[in-house]
Amino acid sequence: MPEDVFKALADPTRRHILDELADRSGQSLFEIRARLATKHGLGMSRQAISQHLAVLEAAELIRTRRQGRYKFHDLNTAPLERLVTRWLRTDAAEDNR
Amino acid sequence: MPEDVFKALADPTRRHILDELADRSGQSLFEIRARLATKHGLGMSRQAISQHLAVLEAAELIRTRRQGRYKFHDLNTAPLERLVTRWLRTDAAEDNR
DNA sequence: TTGCCAGGCAAGCCGTCACTTGCCTATTGT
DNA sequence: ACAATAGGCAAGTGACGGCTTGCCTGGCAA
Numbered sequence: 734m735p736e737d738v739f740k741a742l743a744d745p746t747r748r749h750i751l752d753e754l755a756d757r758s759g760q761s762l763f764e765i766r767a768r769l770a771t772k773h774g775l776g777m778s779r780q781a782i783s784q785h786l787a788v789l790e791a792a793e794l795i796r797t798r799r800q801g802r803y804k805f806h807d808l809n810t811a812p813l814e815r816l817v818t819r820w821l822r823t824d825a826a827e828d829n830r
Numbered sequence: 831m832p833e834d835v836f837k838a839l840a841d842p843t844r845r846h847i848l849d850e851l852a853d854r855s856g857q858s859l860f861e862i863r864a865r866l867a868t869k870h871g872l873g874m875s876r877q878a879i880s881q882h883l884a885v886l887e888a889a890e891l892i893r894t895r896r897q898g899r900y901k902f903h904d905l906n907t908a909p910l911e912r913l914v915t916r917w918l919r920t921d922a923a924e925d926n927r
Numbered sequence: 928t929t930g931c932c933a934g935g936c937a938a939g940c941c942g943t944c945a946c947t948t949g950c951c952t953a954t955t956g957t
Numbered sequence: 958a959c960a961a962t963a964g965g966c967a968a969g970t971g972a973c974g975g976c977t978t979g980c981c982t983g984g985c986a987a
Contacts, residue, residue, distance in 0.1 A: 739836075739839050739840050739842075739845070740840055742836050742839070742840075743836050743837055743839075743840035744944085744945080745836075746945085748836070751917055752916075752917075755917050761963075761964095762963070762964065763962090763963070763964090777945095777946075777947095778946070778947060778948085779963090779964080780946075780947070780948085780964095780965090780966095781945070781946050781947075783964070783965075784944095784945075784946080785945085801953095801954060801955075801963090802953065802954040802955065802962070802963050802964075803954095803963065803964090804963075804964070808917065810917055810918055813914045813917060813918060814914075814918065816914055817910045817911075817913055817914050819849075820848055820849075820852050820905065820907055820910060821907055821910060821911065837974095840974095841974085841975080843975085858933075858934095859933070859934065860932090860933070860934090874975095874976075874977095875976070875977060875978085876933090876934080877934095877935090877936095877976075877977070877978085878975070878976050878977075880934070880935075881974095881975075881976080882975085898933090898983095898984060898985075899932070899933050899934075899983065899984040899985065900933065900934090900984095901933075901934070928987100929986100929987090930985105930986090930987085931984100931985085931986080931987100932983100932984085932985080932986100933982105933983090933984080933985100934981105934982085934983085934984105935980105935981080935982075935983100936979105936980085936981075936982095937978105937979090937980090937981100938977105938978090938979090939976105939977085939978085939979105940975105940976085940977080940978105941974100941975090941976090941977105942973105942974090942975085942976105943972105943973085943974080943975095944971100944972085944973075944974090945970105945971095945972085945973095946969105946970085946971090946972105947968105947969085947970080947971105948967105948968090948969085948970105949966105949967090949968090949969105950965105950966085950967085951964105951965080951966075951967100952963105952964085952965075952966100953962100953963085953964085953965100954961105954962080954963080954964100955960105955961085955962075955963095956959100956960090956961080956962095957958105957959090957960085957961100
């Protein structure tokens with residue numbers, strides 16, 4: 734299940750989205766779109782970012798909460814923590830995967 | 831340049847290769863191919879794995895050393911270390927990328 | 928030397944992915 | 958009520974990625 738995390742992190746635009754959510758939590762789709770455009774020069778359609786957010790949500794890298802007609806996105810760093818340590822630990826070899 | 835690391839990690843076969851090299855360092859192409867086949871049930875062509883190794887080497891996740899007609903592969907965990915910490919540190923925000 | 932073995936190069940196929948476009952639903956403001 | 962706003966749901970397109978196949982090169986052993 735957390736195998737999708739790698740796939741989600743593969744795209745640079747999605748990594749920029751994570752950067753934005755790390756900088757300011759609880760942003761809406763249009764906010765993210767605006768900040769990607771101004772700060773990173775990414776002029777993408779609204780739907781493109783919506784699909785990226787769907788991928789990130791499926792990988793559980795972001796959590797969403799609806800509020801009226803707004804949908805706010807929050808970063809969830811939990812899947813990131815034991816992701817790379819899989820190869821970093823050179824001591825006791827326990828196959829926990 | 832370490833942006834390719836994410837792309838390299840996106841493929842499950844490549845992650846299995848890293849697992850193998852983490853388990854036994856300095857394996858050759860045919861060794862890796864054999865162990866992927868037996869331990870993970872991956873019956874892939876030699877060339878497929880060669881291409882995967884090329885991607886991993888381009889991302890500097892493995893280092894290679896030629897010795898006669900053999901080419902040995904070693905895991906290099908250096909690019910992995912400050913990869914995920916980009917989103918994990920919630921303290922001082924320095925844009926080092 | 929001759930043959931075998933480890934590996935590289937290049938083209939081609941096919942599936943997946945990122946992105947767009949068009950249309951539709953729901954909620955808020957006037 | 959009506960219009961504007963925030964977002965969702967497809968379907969279609971172009972490009973990239975993984976894998977195969979075929980041929981070629983360098984090193985080692987008999």
